[in-house]
Amino acid sequence: MQQFRLIFETRVWYCSRMTSTNGYxxxxxxxxxxxxxxxxxxxxxxxxxxxxxxxxxAARSAYLRRRGLPYSDLENTEKVQLPVTEANLRYHRSAMYEQLVDIKVWVTDITSIQVKFQIEVSFEGDLLVRGYTHHAAINMATGRPTRVPENLVNALNRSEQITGNPFF
Amino acid sequence: MQQFRLIFETRVWYCSRMTSTNGYxxxxxxxxxxxxxxxxxxxxxxxxxxxxxxxxxAARSAYLRRRGLPYSDLENTEKVQLPVTEANLRYHRSAMYEQLVDIKVWVTDITSIQVKFQIEVSFEGDLLVRGYTHHAAINMATGRPTRVPENLVNALNRSEQITGNPFF
Amino acid sequence: MQQFRLIFETRVWYCSRMTSTNGYxxxxxxxxxxxxxxxxxxxxxxxxxxxxxxxxxAARSAYLRRRGLPYSDLENTEKVQLPVTEANLRYHRSAMYEQLVDIKVWVTDITSIQVKFQIEVSFEGDLLVRGYTHHAAINMATGRPTRVPENLVNALNRSEQITGNPFF
Amino acid sequence: MQQFRLIFETRVWYCSRMTSTNGYxxxxxxxxxxxxxxxxxxxxxxxxxxxxxxxxxAARSAYLRRRGLPYSDLENTEKVQLPVTEANLRYHRSAMYEQLVDIKVWVTDITSIQVKFQIEVSFEGDLLVRGYTHHAAINMATGRPTRVPENLVNALNRSEQITGNPFF
Structure with missing residues (x-):
C-alpha cells in the first residue's frame, strides 16, 4: 500500500539588505x-x-527574472538582446565538486547603450571568483545597437521581488 | 538607513510517493x-x-546525496568511483531557455559489479527526454573493477531523506 | 630584419578505402x-x-561537409534540420588529455524520414567509445517532420571528396 | 572489388614570420x-x-606543444601547473557555426611567478574576440605558488618548431 508524505516547512529563504530607495x-x-x-x-x-x-x-538571468523581467520577455516583447561586449574574471580560489556556491550579482552601471554587471562567486563566505560583464543593447530585427529599453532600466533599478521560490 | 527583510514562508517542497518498504x-x-x-x-x-x-x-548525484551518501564521500571514504559504461537518450521534445525542468531519477538495477539509473526530464508534466546510464564500480587505487560497496547498495535502497533544502 | 619561412611538404593525408560504387x-x-x-x-x-x-x-558535420553538403547549407537552402531523436554511447576506455583522437563516422540507415549514424572514437587504434545517433528530418518553417531531402540522400551516399584540408 | 586511394599533396601549411632571435x-x-x-x-x-x-x-596548449613542451609534460615531469588567475575577453564580432576560425596566441610577459598570454580569435582576417589570460605557477605537490620552471621559460621563448602536422 502506498502512502503520500507531505512535508510542510517554515523556512527563511531570503534575508536581503534593502536600501530605503530603489536603484542599482x-x-x-x-x-x-x-x-x-x-x-x-x-x-x-x-x-x-x-x-x-x-x-x-545564470546569476544575471536570475537578477532580471526576480525583478519581473525574465530575459526571454526582453527578447520576445522588447525585441532586444544584451550580448556581452566584455567579460573579466579574477580567480582567487577554486570551486570544488559538490560545493553549493553563492553567485552574487548586481548592476554597476547603466547608460543609454550599455549595462554592466559585477559578479562574485563564493563558498561559505570565501570569495572564489570575482568578475564583471558588459552588455550592449541590440535590436534583434536589425542586429544593430539600440537604446537600453526603459522597461529594462526600470527592472534593473527595482528591488528583488521576493517569491520564496529558490529556483526563481 | 538600512532595513533587513525577513521572509517566512510555509511551503510544500516535496510530496513524494513512499512505498511501505525501502528498496530501489x-x-x-x-x-x-x-x-x-x-x-x-x-x-x-x-x-x-x-x-x-x-x-x-546532476540528478544521480542528488539521488545519492539525499540518501546520505554524497558521491564525493563514496570517492573519499570508499575509494570507489562509478564511471559510466553506457548511456542512452531518447529525445521526445526539446527543453527551452528559462524553463524550470524536472529531472527525475531512480535505480533500475543493482548487481555486484554495476548500477543502472533511469532518468526522465520533463517540463510541466510533459516528457522531454528519457534515458538511462549504466555504471561500473571502480577501485580508485587500482583503476580496476571492484564490487559495488555495501555502503552504496544501502544508500541506493534507502528512501529519500527529506531535508526541505531544495538545493540538496 | 624579418624573414619569411615557407614550408612545403609532401604528405599523405588520407588513405581511405573506396568501394567501387557509392553508397552509405x-x-x-x-x-x-x-x-x-x-x-x-x-x-x-x-x-x-x-x-x-x-x-x-563534429564528426557527422565533417561527414556531410566532405561530401559537398555542409549542414549549414542543408539549413539554409533545404530549410531542413536533423535533430537527434536517440543517442547511445558505450564507454570502453577513457580518452585522456592531449590525446589526438580519431572520430570515425558512417551512415547505417537512411529511410524516408530518418538517418542513422554510427560513430567510433579511438586513440592509436584502441577503441574508446562507440555509439550511434538517430536523426529525424524536420521542416524548419513548420517544425514538423518532413521527408529526408533527396539532396541529403545523395550526399550521404557519396564518397568523401578528398580535399587534403585536414580541417575540412 | 575494393581499391585504395592514396592522395599525395604538396601544400604550404605554415608561413610564419620569424624574428632573427628567439624570445616571446x-x-x-x-x-x-x-x-x-x-x-x-x-x-x-x-x-x-x-x-x-x-x-x-586550446591555443595556449598548442603554443607550448609546438615548442617542445606539451602541458602534460609540464605536469608530469616538472610537477607544475599553470592555473589561470585572470581572464579577459572583448567581444567584437561573433563567431558563427561552421566557420574555420584562427586562434592566435603569444606570450606578453614572463616573470618569476607568472606568465601572461594574449589571444585573438579571427575569421578570414576579421577580428572576432581579443583577450588575455594570466597564469601562476603552482607546485602540484603542495598546491602552493612556485617559480616558473626554467624549462618552461625556455619553451615560451622558443620559436615554433614547424612540424607540418596541422593538428600539432
Whole structure:
C-alpha cells in the first residue's frame, strides 16, 4: 500500500539588505545558489575556468527574472538582446565538486547603450571568483545597437521581488 | 538607513510517493529542478543534445546525496568511483531557455559489479527526454573493477531523506 | 630584419578505402581528428562522458561537409534540420588529455524520414567509445517532420571528396 | 572489388614570420585552427560567450606543444601547473557555426611567478574576440605558488618548431 508524505516547512529563504530607495548598485543584489557537478570540473580537480561564465549568466538571468523581467520577455516583447561586449574574471580560489556556491550579482552601471554587471562567486563566505560583464543593447530585427529599453532600466533599478521560490 | 527583510514562508517542497518498504525502483525516485540557461542551448534555439547528460549526472548525484551518501564521500571514504559504461537518450521534445525542468531519477538495477539509473526530464508534466546510464564500480587505487560497496547498495535502497533544502 | 619561412611538404593525408560504387555503410566513412583539451576532462582525469556527444556532432558535420553538403547549407537552402531523436554511447576506455583522437563516422540507415549514424572514437587504434545517433528530418518553417531531402540522400551516399584540408 | 586511394599533396601549411632571435612577444606566435560546431553556439545563433575560453586554452596548449613542451609534460615531469588567475575577453564580432576560425596566441610577459598570454580569435582576417589570460605557477605537490620552471621559460621563448602536422 502506498502512502503520500507531505512535508510542510517554515523556512527563511531570503534575508536581503534593502536600501530605503530603489536603484542599482551593490545594495541591490541577487544571489543564485548552484551545486557544482562533475561536468563543471576538469582534471585539475576543480571547476574549469570557462564554466564560471556559465554561472555569471545564470546569476544575471536570475537578477532580471526576480525583478519581473525574465530575459526571454526582453527578447520576445522588447525585441532586444544584451550580448556581452566584455567579460573579466579574477580567480582567487577554486570551486570544488559538490560545493553549493553563492553567485552574487548586481548592476554597476547603466547608460543609454550599455549595462554592466559585477559578479562574485563564493563558498561559505570565501570569495572564489570575482568578475564583471558588459552588455550592449541590440535590436534583434536589425542586429544593430539600440537604446537600453526603459522597461529594462526600470527592472534593473527595482528591488528583488521576493517569491520564496529558490529556483526563481 | 538600512532595513533587513525577513521572509517566512510555509511551503510544500516535496510530496513524494513512499512505498511501505525501502528498496530501489520507480517508486523510490528523486527529482532535481534546474533552470535552463543560454549556455545550455544551441542555434536551433533549444537545449543542445549533449547537455542532457550533464543534467542526468546532476540528478544521480542528488539521488545519492539525499540518501546520505554524497558521491564525493563514496570517492573519499570508499575509494570507489562509478564511471559510466553506457548511456542512452531518447529525445521526445526539446527543453527551452528559462524553463524550470524536472529531472527525475531512480535505480533500475543493482548487481555486484554495476548500477543502472533511469532518468526522465520533463517540463510541466510533459516528457522531454528519457534515458538511462549504466555504471561500473571502480577501485580508485587500482583503476580496476571492484564490487559495488555495501555502503552504496544501502544508500541506493534507502528512501529519500527529506531535508526541505531544495538545493540538496 | 624579418624573414619569411615557407614550408612545403609532401604528405599523405588520407588513405581511405573506396568501394567501387557509392553508397552509405561502413566502407564509406569519414575520420575527424581532435586534440583533447583540459576543458573536455573532469576531475576523474579523463574526458567527461557528455563531451563525446560534441565529438559525435563534429564528426557527422565533417561527414556531410566532405561530401559537398555542409549542414549549414542543408539549413539554409533545404530549410531542413536533423535533430537527434536517440543517442547511445558505450564507454570502453577513457580518452585522456592531449590525446589526438580519431572520430570515425558512417551512415547505417537512411529511410524516408530518418538517418542513422554510427560513430567510433579511438586513440592509436584502441577503441574508446562507440555509439550511434538517430536523426529525424524536420521542416524548419513548420517544425514538423518532413521527408529526408533527396539532396541529403545523395550526399550521404557519396564518397568523401578528398580535399587534403585536414580541417575540412 | 575494393581499391585504395592514396592522395599525395604538396601544400604550404605554415608561413610564419620569424624574428632573427628567439624570445616571446607578438612576433613569436602560434595559430590554431578550429571549426565551430553546433555545441559551441547558443540560441542567439552565435558562439556562446564562455566557449571562447575553451579555444583560448586550446591555443595556449598548442603554443607550448609546438615548442617542445606539451602541458602534460609540464605536469608530469616538472610537477607544475599553470592555473589561470585572470581572464579577459572583448567581444567584437561573433563567431558563427561552421566557420574555420584562427586562434592566435603569444606570450606578453614572463616573470618569476607568472606568465601572461594574449589571444585573438579571427575569421578570414576579421577580428572576432581579443583577450588575455594570466597564469601562476603552482607546485602540484603542495598546491602552493612556485617559480616558473626554467624549462618552461625556455619553451615560451622558443620559436615554433614547424612540424607540418596541422593538428600539432
Amino acid at each position: 548598485g551593490p545594495d541591490n543584489f541577487s544571489i543564485l545558489n548552484y551545486r557544482v557537478i562533475y561536468g563543471d570540473t576538469d582534471k585539475m580537480g576543480v571547476v574549469y575556468y570557462a564554466n564560471y561564465l556559465r554561472w555569471f549568466e | 525502483g520507480p517508486d523510490n525516485f528523486s527529482i532535481l529542478n534546474y533552470r535552463v540557461i543560454y549556455g545550455d542551448t544551441d542555434k536551433m534555439g533549444v537545449v543542445y543534445y549533449a547537455n542532457y547528460l550533464r543534467w542526468f549526472e | 555503410g561502413p566502407d564509406n566513412f569519414s575520420i575527424l581528428n581532435y586534440r583533447v583539451i583540459y576543458g573536455d576532462t573532469d576531475k576523474m582525469g579523463v574526458v567527461y562522458y557528455a563531451n563525446y556527444l560534441r565529438w559525435f556532432e | 612577444g607578438p612576433d613569436n606566435f602560434s595559430i590554431l585552427n578550429y571549426r565551430v560546431i553546433y555545441g559551441d553556439t547558443d540560441k542567439m545563433g552565435v558562439v556562446y560567450y564562455a566557449n571562447y575560453l575553451r579555444w583560448f586554452e
